[in-house]
Amino acid sequence: MKTFTHVIQDPLGLHARPAGMLAKAAMGYQSKITMAAPGGEADAKRLMAIMRLAAKAGMELTFTVDGPDEDAAAEGLQKFLAENL
Amino acid sequence: MGFFSKLFGGSDDKAAQSANQVFAPVAGQCVPIQEVSDPTFGEEILGKGIAIRPTEGKVYAPCDAKVDLMFDTGHAVSLVSGFGAEILIHVGLETVGLKGEHFTIHTQTGADVKKGDLLIEFDLDAIAAKGFDTITPMVICNSGDYADIKTAVGQAVTNDDVVIELKK
Numbered sequence: 001m002k003t004f005t006h007v008i009q010d011p012l013g014l015h016a017r018p019a020g021m022l023a024k025a026a027m028g029y030q031s032k033i034t035m036a037a038p039g040g041e042a043d044a045k046r047l048m049a050i051m052r053l054a055a056k057a058g059m060e061l062t063f064t065v066d067g068p069d070e071d072a073a074a075e076g077l078q079k080f081l082a083e084n085l
Numbered sequence: 086m087g088f089f090s091k092l093f094g095g096s097d098d099k100a101a102q103s104a105n106q107v108f109a110p111v112a113g114q115c116v117p118i119q120e121v122s123d124p125t126f127g128e129e130i131l132g133k134g135i136a137i138r139p140t141e142g143k144v145y146a147p148c149d150a151k152v153d154l155m156f157d158t159g160h161a162v163s164l165v166s167g168f169g170a171e172i173l174i175h176v177g178l179e180t181v182g183l184k185g186e187h188f189t190i191h192t193q194t195g196a197d198v199k200k201g202d203l204l205i206e207f208d209l210d211a212i213a214a215k216g217f218d219t220i221t222p223m224v225i226c227n228s229g230d231y232a233d234i235k236t237a238v239g240q241a242v243t244n245d246d247v248v249i250e251l252k253k
Contacts, residue, residue: 015181016161016173017123020131047131047226048163048171052154 001066002074006081007058014055018085023047025080031067033077044077107166107249108200109242110147110174111221113139117238118222123178126222131173133234134224135248142209144174145244146198147223155196155204156181159188162204163226170251171226176207178218187211201244225249 010018014037026033026044033044038059042049055061061081065073109115114137121127121136150164150172160180164172176188187208192198213219228234233252242248 012181015156015158016131016175017125020125024130048153048165048173051163051173054154054157 001064002070003062003064004074004078005060005062006078006085007060008055008085009057010085011057013057013059014050014053014061014085016051019050020047021084022080023050025077026073029065029067029069029073029076031065031070031073033066033073034064036062036064105168105170105251105253106148106247107170107172107223107225107251108145108147108244109137109246109248110144110204110223110244111137111139111176112141112143112243113137113221113241115238115240115242115246115248116220117236118224121178121220121222122218126175126178126224129224129228131222132171132224132226132228133236134222135236135238136220136222137242137248138220139176139209142207143203144176144205144207144221146200146202146204147172147174147244147248148200150198152192152194152196152198152204155190155192155194157190158183158185159190159205159207160185162192164198168251169227169230172223173226174204174221174223176205176219176221177212178220180212180217183212183215183217223249225251
């Protein structure tokens, strides 16, 4: 299991587009990927669950990746987050 | 007409629910989702669906549903329908940047709504005048849960027209 955090830099927060792109990126991996925000927890592969977090700029997200490709998933998602959120 | 619609009395409304029908959330011209210039929608990253070029600034519930998230900026709302479809309605493109201006919210996260309930009002002319594309996509976020998603595009629609039909 791997965990990492990311503080949202997008001034508009985790709105529809980044949420959709994040879900799509997460779906590229077999591992179970969960994300925790101040507003709760979500399966990072489910767009609606991600949006429900209503995460804003400056909030910290904690990702937990667990599964056969967790190393690649953690690395790939951290890169995605740095570039997009 | 299926078992459930008979069970619930077989009114038109219940028949619609059992058939997994989603009505137009706004009045306007219904077009294929691929016509949306934002690839997040046009390339179906958020799910399959339709888009409407609105002629009126009112968003109505497209079916009986629970409001999953009313965005506090008023530019989008996500719903979970009575039959389990996860529906996102997004008013205009890039409109998150308006930060709520020109939008009036008429519902809240967690509310149970009936088809036809007013969810959002928006100032169509003011938003267009600021240079925003007002095209309003409606997508099924859990598209993968359905074997078949039929859309009715290429016509003028109101909240009384079915625009998406879902089959498991």
